[in-house]
Amino acid sequence: MNQSVLTDLQALICPLVVIVLGMIVLLLDLGTGDGPARRRLIYFVSLGGLVAAALLAVANTTIPNAGVGVTPLTHFGGGMVADRFGGLFCIVLCIIAGLAITMSDRYLEEKSLNSGEYYALILFSTSGAMLMALAYDLVNIFVGLEILSVALYILSGFARRERRSEESAVKYFLLGSFASGFLLYGMALIYGAVGIALKNTGLLQPTGTSFTNLGVIARTIQESAETGGAPITASPLFIAGVALLIVGLAFKAAIVPFHSYAPDVYEGAPTPVTAFMSAAAKVGAFAALIRVFGILLPADNASIAQAAVPFHAVLWGLAAATIVVGNVLAIRQTNIKRMLAYSSIAHAGYILVGVLASSVPGASQNAKDAVIYYLFTYTFMNLGAFAMVIWLGRDGGEYTSIADYAGLAKQQPLAAAAMAVFMLSLAGIPPAAGFLAKLYVFTSAVQAGLTGLAVLALVVSVIGVYYYLNIIVAMYFRDPVNDFSSVRAGGARAAALLSAAATLLFGFIPAGVFSPTIQRDQPTAQPILGAAEKSPLPPAVAVVSPQP
């Protein structure tokens, strides 16, 4: 064990803590006696460990972001990078896992699924998404993605006695592994393209250089453009590789037209798992998308920008299609889990707008921050909405039809209020955090010159208000059809109320660490955390001047 390995391990402390936590949970499950006391122990150990991991990840947020022009501080032979971007994603993921675990206690008990493996799988899955966010090598992105998805495949089939759950697992597994195949093939093509380019430019590479390392790829792109001729981003092999990469990652983020699995899988999986995967898989996939496209399609050189144009067009189209399809199909849903599935597809579209903006040089930093902020708020509102579904269920079942929620406000005013907060936030209506998130993303899109897309997203998101308000209308203005006097509550209530509070709070005060620092000029690193702690930022609305 030498010093540099220790440094490397220290930089990746957050995912490592989560992985070790998963193993501890497994051992606790094995080593201690059976019974409710053990379940509680595992439950609280996982939550405590996640809090610790999130706190440890805060240290990463002071490290400058890796990107073109910034020499990243890499670890493990250049394969991993622990920067602000990755650190923030790790914190978001810890929150997601924490909320998902919090809301699952009674649900699991009622369905008699409460075993240590559930918690371990959630934790491992989280660590996979974290590895994706911290990866600086396509290989590591792939391994992280597989850790994330394999755990999710299993989790979505965790309710083994239910056919829907089994169907969901099989569907997700088959399509997911197919998408992984695309991703891997894309990486192989990029590997080949970079290798050929390095050979053609006559650059002698040190042995052991990974052609999938993002730093190596970035330098290859630069040098192939500078040494004259077309950059490798224009070579067919590279283009094919990037296209396949987009397919693979877009599948995980449920972007149209790779979304068709999402509603079925979300509907069939156990609800806490649905909540977890609707957020964690997206966060991981978007982290990788931003990281990869920040490197693969930089636009600061004219010839490279030229080569990147088709990809921007493709991402533009994907984002537009995702927003439109997600919102329009959500209108017709009567099942709340399916509705939330389509809504999460729509949100993936909004986030993709931010991702697209982040690959434009001038707006890059703002857009990245906007995306992180969006994912952060999305975590609370989306997991909160799913927590509501669990909260209001009982006896191992749930009210999954939207009509079931009629008259909720008369019986459970607190629950109805929380649900209303989530719906308003998802719709992007001002007091809730969802509004600010949308505002930031659309602003950065306009900054990046994507005015058309921003306007489209804005218009379509107004359509989306319809189906969110539908639920509020049902809750407040219809007569009750179901008896909500005895509900599950428990951890789900805690998770829902916590999320509701956070959604409201961050609607008024943008969170310290996550607040997009739009007024900042340099994309270089500043001790953002320290700055935020010392001087609270002015209200965000005042900061944002260019409004669409």
Next chain:
Amino acid sequence: MNDLWQQLFILPTDQIPWWAEVFRSVIRLVIALAGGLGSVPILVWLERRLLGWFQGRLGPNRVGPFGLLQPLADALKLMMKEDIIPTNVDRTIYVMAPAIALFPVILSLTVLPWNGSREWGAVAPNIDIGILFLLAVGSIEVYGAILAGWSSNNKYSLLGGLRASSQVISYELGMGLSIVSVLLIAGTLGTQSLVMGYDLSQTGVLAPGTLLGNGQAIVSVASVGDTGYTVYEHAASSGFWDWHFLRLFPFGLIATGIYMISMIAETNRAPFDLPEAETELVAGFHTEYSSFKFAMFFMGEYANMLIVSAICVTLFFGGWLAPFGFLSQLPAVTGLYVAPGVVNFVNSFVIAPFWLFTKLYVLIGLFIAVRASFPRLRYDMLMKFGWKGMLPVALGNLVLIATSLAVQQVTFPSLGYYGAWWAGQGVAWGITLVVVGILFYGKYVQYQAKKRVARTTDLIAPIRRPTVIVPTPSAPAPEA
């Protein structure tokens, strides 16, 4: 003439034309086939005689002296028989299966060494992944049984094939782990290097006094150059205590034990002969086979026995080396002139194979003794033993060996060779004692708990659960 002789037999590989290389390969192949497949009839005879002896009867003793020609008669009989291909079999696969069963066995012969020569030690002596090759070939041996079982279109055959595949897969794990253990100890993947304890493929001459992987020092360096007989210079000082089964005691021995158990399972022999259990499955996967195709299965099984024994000898029992180093070569008799070439020839083609085959036949005798002594396992017992017994032990053993070696490596410069050995072994023994202690304690606690449960259930009526009546303190007891 002399040139031709030199080219065909003496010069090192890189100094000869391609046709001489081809010639040498053919010669080596012939030697290997003669040694490997030629042993099969002897094995058959040995097994039948020994079984007879174990069971208090005579065994075949009519054909030839001591019945030695019996296998020949059997072979003739099998070839004369009608070759039946049942109507409803999957013809192509049915015909291919016996060949597939025999083929990997012959392939394994290519890397098994019979002496330490770089040019003449094995069919492919310089291949640096010899052990991996053996593992690879060993892992495809099972196809013969599976395909035969499936293509026969017979329930018994199919069950035999299924059993064969699951059994071989299960026991391959323990086997692979024990092989990895010995690879860790030896630090090389080549079969010859493994036996000799240093990497034969390394170029350059090792200086006298160099410490080798197996703990011996090189005594003197002979003139290498011609055929690479450096081996015997250090082998002379070694003995059975340097063979891998005694290295890192007792971990080498445990690995040896695991290998020997799984090799019996791999060859589908009693007590692990479930794929062809005659009381349950008629004859298992080869029920439908007759005549020459059956003979091929038969031959494959015996050749496979020989191969796994040879691997075992190579890995754990010092290959062709003699139990005492001085027995490995012709004694240097002072004053008597023998040409060095003749000495070398006798050393590597008479004495080395002699020891190899002696060890081989001892092992095969063991095989037969096991068959005669143990009853067949039940199928679930077999699986349980493989997965819950052998695999954990093999894994733990591997980890301990790795620990011991790692500690040795770290402490080597400061503590010296023997100090490092004791340090590494001390740590490994310590861990072993602690783990075994915990396991025993756990068992003991379980046993006690079981005893207690047994005692309580004796006391209470079996149907009703004990109800505890708690007296309410607030209610005043009525005065009587």
Next chain:
Amino acid sequence: MLFLLFGGSALVTGITMVLFPNPVRSALFLVLNLFCVAVLYLLLNAYFLATVQVIVYAGAIMVLFLFVIMLLNLGTPDRSLDKLRWQQPAAVGIAVVLAALFGAVIYQSVPAGPPASAMMVEAPTLYAPRAEPNPMLTNQISDPNQLRAITPDTMGTVTGIGQSLYNPGEAWLFPFEATSILLLIAVIGSVVLAKRRLPGEDASAAGEREGGTG
């Protein structure tokens, strides 16, 4: 020559594997295909990869495949039950288009001049023995004694692969270790999904499940 032979047979066995309706035949062709690929690895001097390919794929995974196929006694599927008849020709058409697309891409990308075989021989010249830590990646281990260079001699051998897999300064240590987590998850998953009864479940529930799905 050998490349053409084994590359060709890999292609042929791959195609026959897909085309054969009988699952056992398909599986056997897959085994053959894996062997051909192993030979291709051998031709590229990647001995370790070749043997591992045979041990893991042909020796373990495919045996399990066959085991499962035989255990379920799968026959040739009945085509009349296929509801989406148009799917098959459509799939073939799309596959052909995709193959043509990729073929064009790869054809365009391979630089003209030396044929593929010549490139293969030349490839090792791309690698120079590493004298100092990889300058392209900062924050490398700066102790050169720790890094044993992968030279053309050790490339593809067990030594070379071991040194690049287990060296903290190389890019491959981390994915290698992370893969072990992946395998752990897979093990947990198979236990969770296949176990008869989980600790939380009562016996009747498990029976219900078996009755319900069987």
